[in-house]
Amino acid sequence: MRADARENRARVLTVARELFAERGLDVPMAAIARRAGVGIATLYRRFPTKESLVREAFTEQFALCQAVIDEALTDPDPWRGFCTVIEKVCLLQASDRGFTAAFVAGFPDLHSEVRERTWHGFTALAQRAKDTGQLRADFSPHDLTLVLMANGGLSGVPVEMATAASKRLCAYLLESFRAGTDELPPPVPLSLDQVLR
Amino acid sequence: MRADARENRARVLTVARELFAERGLDVPMAAIARRAGVGIATLYRRFPTKESLVREAFTEQFALCQAVIDEALTDPDPWRGFCTVIEKVCLLQASDRGFTAAFVAGFPDLHSEVRERTWHGFTALAQRAKDTGQLRADFSPHDLTLVLMANGGLSGVPVEMATAASKRLCAYLLESFRAGTDELPPPVPLSLDQVLR
DNA sequence: TGGTAAGTGGAGACCCCCGTCCGTTTGGCC
DNA sequence: GGCCAAACGGACGGGGGTCTCCACTTACCA
Numbered sequence: 001m002r003a004d005a006r007e008n009r010a011r012v013l014t015v016a017r018e019l020f021a022e023r024g025l026d027v028p029m030a031a032i033a034r035r036a037g038v039g040i041a042t043l044y045r046r047f048p049t050k051e052s053l054v055r056e057a058f059t060e061q062f063a064l065c066q067a068v069i070d071e072a073l074t075d076p077d078p079w080r081g082f083c084t085v086i087e088k089v090c091l092l093q094a095s096d097r098g099f100t101a102a103f104v105a106g107f108p109d110l111h112s113e114v115r116e117r118t119w120h121g122f123t124a125l126a127q128r129a130k131d132t133g134q135l136r137a138d139f140s141p142h143d144l145t146l147v148l149m150a151n152g153g154l155s156g157v158p159v160e161m162a163t164a165a166s167k168r169l170c171a172y173l174l175e176s177f178r179a180g181t182d183e184l185p186p187p188v189p190l191s192l193d194q195v196l197r
Numbered sequence: 198m199r200a201d202a203r204e205n206r207a208r209v210l211t212v213a214r215e216l217f218a219e220r221g222l223d224v225p226m227a228a229i230a231r232r233a234g235v236g237i238a239t240l241y242r243r244f245p246t247k248e249s250l251v252r253e254a255f256t257e258q259f260a261l262c263q264a265v266i267d268e269a270l271t272d273p274d275p276w277r278g279f280c281t282v283i284e285k286v287c288l289l290q291a292s293d294r295g296f297t298a299a300f301v302a303g304f305p306d307l308h309s310e311v312r313e314r315t316w317h318g319f320t321a322l323a324q325r326a327k328d329t330g331q332l333r334a335d336f337s338p339h340d341l342t343l344v345l346m347a348n349g350g351l352s353g354v355p356v357e358m359a360t361a362a363s364k365r366l367c368a369y370l371l372e373s374f375r376a377g378t379d380e381l382p383p384p385v386p387l388s389l390d391q392v393l394r
Numbered sequence: 395t396g397g398t399a400a401g402t403g404g405a406g407a408c409c410c411c412c413g414t415c416c417g418t419t420t421g422g423c424c
Numbered sequence: 425g426g427c428c429a430a431a432c433g434g435a436c437g438g439g440g441g442t443c444t445c446c447a448c449t450t451a452c453c454a
Contacts (some may be wrong), residue, residue: 001400002399002400002401004401004402005400005401005402008401008402033403038402038403039402039403039404040403040404041401041402041403041404042401042402042403045401045402
């Protein structure tokens with residue numbers, strides 16, 4: 001690949017990440033191209049479809065999620081690890097307006113690679129936190145999806161507000177997750193497959 | 198208004214409510230017209246703009262919200278009233294995919310009539326529940342908006358799943374709202390004005 | 395320094411949606 | 425039954441989105 005082409009590609013990706021973060025996934029491709037200082041055709045040469053651009057732009061974020069879970073698994077205190085995961089992932093999601101949409105839009109392809117591992121890791125973490133009696137016994141791993149979806153509902157307001165709201169929501173939820181006693185409705189099997197219709 | 202016209206209008210409204218509920222607000226006007234068995238022009242004669250159709254279709258739901266709060270205010274147990282409000286409104290929202298969008302889209306006009314009253318009623322209810330010591334002191338009325346936004350994030354999955362998820366989310370949140378002790382991040386002034394950008 | 399393949403940009407094809415125009419049909423009163 | 429305003433429906437204009445085609449430009453190597 002030629003040098004100028006490589007640089008253009010990188011700039012497009014950067015701009016795409018910025019715009020997706022601040023305005024969501026429905027920014028027109030033309031807007032991305034304009035702000036990156038390239039023509040539309042250039043953009044489409046590097047990313048044959050909008051979906052491919054989205055996926056590429058967010059793989060970094062997904063990897064970050066993975067890293068958060070991996071790191072939490074090394075925490076000697078499972079409950080602290082659990083809280084960290086919820087808080088960090090939610091904050092990641094709240095500070096990037098396109099994140100949730102990219103998550104559900106880009107996931108079908110990242111099937112085996114990230115998804116399985118993330119899910120497995122989180123399930124293990126939750127189990128450990130239950131074993132130490134800090135996480136309530138009726139917590140379901142599906143509740144992670146519940147939290148993610150709920151937290152995703154906070155997008156749409158300006159970012160600072162969304163992150164502040166996310167913090168408060170997480171605090172509320174984590175307080176409930178901590179070994180509570182009251183009866184709860186049954187967990188909803190909100191696996192990602194079902195979220196994707 | 199002629200008899201057939203009146204009937205057509207009613208059918209359009211019914212169909213619109215159905216479609217908005219199951220597919221969200223972005224169903225094309227043509228789809229509504231087709232399913233109602235009328236031409237597009239007929240639809241536009243009764244509802245000059247899509248927004249007017251949306252508003253008309255959802256006034257019923259908004260009135261229901263108002264009724265829920267009014268009724269809760271008569272409950273001798275403020276905490277029970279508080280819980281009922283949250284649960285019912287969330288369920289209303291979860292069972293209708295267009296509800297949230299209609300809420301933010303149609304509200305600017307319903308300014309004084311419904312909004313002020315709803316907000317005032319809920320604030321009063323929350324204060325009473327605090328006074329009896331059942332609702333945590335650091336609960337903010339803005340947390341209602343937080344709950345609504347979070348709950349709105351659950352839309353997008355099939356309705357039965359969304360309602361089940363909503364129940365579980367509400368149960369978690371209400372458990373936290375009940376006189377807790379842990380420190381919480383400050384409330385976010387998520388008034389509806391700000392949600393509307 | 396010149397040739398060439400890789401790179402580029404903008405016009406436009408295609409599609410979907412909102413809202414309008416106008417010729418045709420129909421309900422309901424005399 | 426006949427008249428006419430009210431009601432109707434489909435074709436169409438306008439706008440905005442994704443993606444393609446093609447004539448032009450430019451980096452890079454011999």
